[in-house]
Amino acid sequence: MVERLVPDALWELFQRVVPAAPVRARGGGRRRYGDRQVLAAIVFVATTGCTWRQLPQGFGPSGPTAHRRFTERSRARVWGKLHRLVLDELGSRGALDWSRCATDSVNMRDERGDLTGPNPVDRGKKGSKIHLITERTGLPLSIGISAANTHDSQGLELVRGILPSVRSRRGPRRRRPAKLHEDKGYDYDHLGKWLRLRNIVPRLARRGIESSQELGRHRWTVERTVAWLSGCRRLHSRYQREAEHFLAFAGIAATLICFRRLGD
Structure with missing residues (x-):
């Protein structure tokens, strides 16, 4: 389902704009879910209209985790x-x-x-x-x-x-x-x-x-x-x-x- 909601081409573009994951100075902590899994969860919530807590477990990240990551991405535009x-x-x-x-x-x-x-x-x-x-x-x-x-x-x-301003096939941006x-x-x-x-x-x-x-x-x-x-x-x-x-x-x-x- 992750590959269907977030195809490879969309994932490549998303990697160019997503901020780098924070690194713990001393290491440790719980494993961070991948950005592609979280992006698929966000797309699922946006398209289906379900609440964050209704997010299926098959995506990996929980609803609160996906919501927190969504908030971070929204603030970063x-x-x-x-x-x-x-x-x-x-x-x-x-x-x-x-x-x-x-x-x-x-x-x-x-x-x-x-x-x-x-x-x-x-x-x-x-x-x-x-x-x-x-x-x-x-x-x-x-x-x-x-x-x-x-x-x-x-x-x-x-x-x-x-x-x-958007790129053109020929000439400057428009x-x-x-x-x-x-x-x-x-x-x-x-x-x-x-x-x-x-x-x-x-x-x-x-x-x-x-x-x-x-x-x-x-x-x-x-x-x-x-x-x-x-x-x-x-x-x-x-x-x-x-x-x-x-x-x-x-x-x-x-x-x-x-x-x-x-x-x-």
């Missing part, structure tokens, strides 16, 4: 670095299409924790919102989280600010799409100026003039990516108090989505 490595591999193969990108958001219910707020589409119940930008074929390039009452236009500035497709929630003058200053052409449905369905032939890819993210059952509802941990699970889901394309 390992998941974001791993996602960027996978994007670099795809970019070097010419598998990323920057000609048209799309952005969208999805709400998640959460009663506690950081970055939560009243959800205007869920009777004011507390929740968080995931914002993402995808390239033309739907691969997630950047993911961010905010309170559920954060406007989509503000969320776009959030994820656009953390969009990594981090700016040629066009960005958006729905009516992003139709604001300041946002359009903000994009044009960065040489990004906004493509959106204007409020009261055009139908948002006309952009469906370009924006359906980001809608499909939202459905792919729901395959990470840990994202169905937010159980983590720390927003950093919830963002880490979203980063793991984005990495797995991109890695599937890498294996095709």
Whole structure:
């Protein structure tokens, strides 16, 4: 099961970003479980949505051990670095299409924790919102989280600010799409100026003039990516108090989505 959840190619990339294991000055202590076993356990929890204590014993590390290692990796920003490595591999193969990108958001219910707020589409119940930008074929390039009452236009500035520079098949690294497709929630003058200053052409449905369905032939890819993210059952509802941990699970889901394309 470890080899199935963490293939050799993903394990090689993970080894490049994972911090070195601590060494005891005087030796001794219990044997430390391998990083590949722990990574498989973390992927299992992320995809199945089970609790850490429900982790099967076949992985080796216990639930508390996997959770402690997950927390350490999240603080070290390992998941974001791993996602960027996978994007670099795809970019070097010419598998990323920057000609048209799309952005969208999805709400998640959460009663506690950081970055939560009243959800205007869920009777004011507390929740968080995931914002993402995808390239033309739907691969997630950047993911961010905010309170559920954060406007989509503000969320776009959030994820656009953390969009990594990705390797290209030819030429320098790239981090700016040629066009960005958006729905009516992003139709604001300041946002359009903000994009044009960065040489990004906004493509959106204007409020009261055009139908948002006309952009469906370009924006359906980001809608499909939202459905792919729901395959990470840990994202169905937010159980983590720390927003950093919830963002880490979203980063793991984005990495797995991109890695599937890498294996095709």
